[in-house]
Amino acid sequence: MTAPDTEQRRRWMAVLARARAEEIAGLLAGLPPLPEPERLRPPETGLVMVRGRMGGDGGPFNLGEMTVTRCAVRLGDAVGHAYVAGRDKRQAELAALLDAALQDPARRDALLAGVIAPLAQRQQAARDAEARKAAATRVEFFAMQTTR
């Protein structure tokens, strides 16, 4: 079994962390069903202390907490983990299930193409639209023309 490299796994976890539960479930519904995973850690909501840096680039300081939901499941040999912002337990459970399934090379390509890629595309499209709105508010300075 080819283990995914960490960078690849980080990427799909990042996409799942930004996806709503219904979106993930909707895309999964179009694929062959995944087996029922064994729950190692049921979805649990807690806090992560968010840190900033003094002056933006100095030493760390504690800014404040955020809600985070985590979950861990086992599917075959693979343990899937999820840590997602917010309190959506269904999202965390689906993200953990997918993290486990994506570690299986026999399933990986279909799940990357059927779930992760479409989610990543939607997220990128939303980011691009916002970046274009920001661009419309960019100030174009111009020097006053001297009239001849």
Added chain:
Amino acid sequence: MYVAVKGGERAISAAHAWLEETRRGDPAVPELSVAQIEQQMPLAVDRVMAEGSCHDRFLAALAIKQAKGDLIEAAFLLRAYRTTLPRFGASEPLDTARMRLRRRISATYKDLPGGQVLGPTFDYTHRLLDFALAAEGEPRASAPEGSAPVGEAPRVTELLTREGLMQREQAGDAEPGDLTRQPLSFPAARDARLQNLARGDEGFLLALGYSTQRGYGNAHPFVGEIRLGHVTVEFTPPELGFPVELGEIGITECQMVNQFKGSRTEPAQFTRGYGLVFGHGERRAMAMALVDRALRAQELGEDITAPAQDAEFVLYHSDNIEATGFVEHLKLPHYVDFQSELENLRTIRRAAEAALPEAAE
């Protein structure tokens, strides 16, 4: 001294029922949903998250609904809720240079890499009440889109630091103090001060920041940069051993640039006041940056002459939840305390009256 008094349960229960009725208001008017508050009062939500020191838009909106729009009460509810949750750990420090920008302005440089991006701002509005908003069901205005999307942009302070004109921040990854675990102690280090200010009352920070501009603290600040946008939060779960992205949070950052006349060991240069807050909180981030700089007086060898430079005064009074608790506790029964004051006063009066005729003779 407080004495437990029985009775009043029925009155309390009736008072709470009436509170609930007034919270809902006229039942003929449609009820506000939490989603409506979250979407349509985003700045109130942001303030509650900042002062409640807990980033969760839905919970903050729910707290606002429950608190009838009293934002300090809402922040209190959020702080109370957070104590019921376990702490998984601390995030990797945010990298604000990689912020997905909605707004980014500088008052010190006109032309800078990435440009001046106004974003969704109240600046330049005329502050005239818009009665069109009172007519519901108006068509939704959509924001225009530009052609060259805004990407990441370097921090303005980085440009000055590279030239050697800006004091470099002490880098490093020392474990910062945490006010939710250890109470404040003095002298308070800058990490603890920033945590305190980040969740401090906006009105208090604003007034203190304003005081530094008006001569109480001798500040001559420039807005080096304000940026608003989304940053990715990364957290390293011990069972994984590598950082995973939890998602993105909205954040506002302000860098105030201040002159520093130099010392025996350091040349004259610019120094930073730093503000970082959850959500869209520009006024709050600016005020925080002003107060952060004022509180650096001691480390920079400046005279401490003004309230905003007095760390104990500022940090002990910035938290509106502690402040409201202590101010509002005065409403609670102090019957026995007051009885003893009454007794005291009567004794003094009697003694004074007894002395009077003698003095007249």
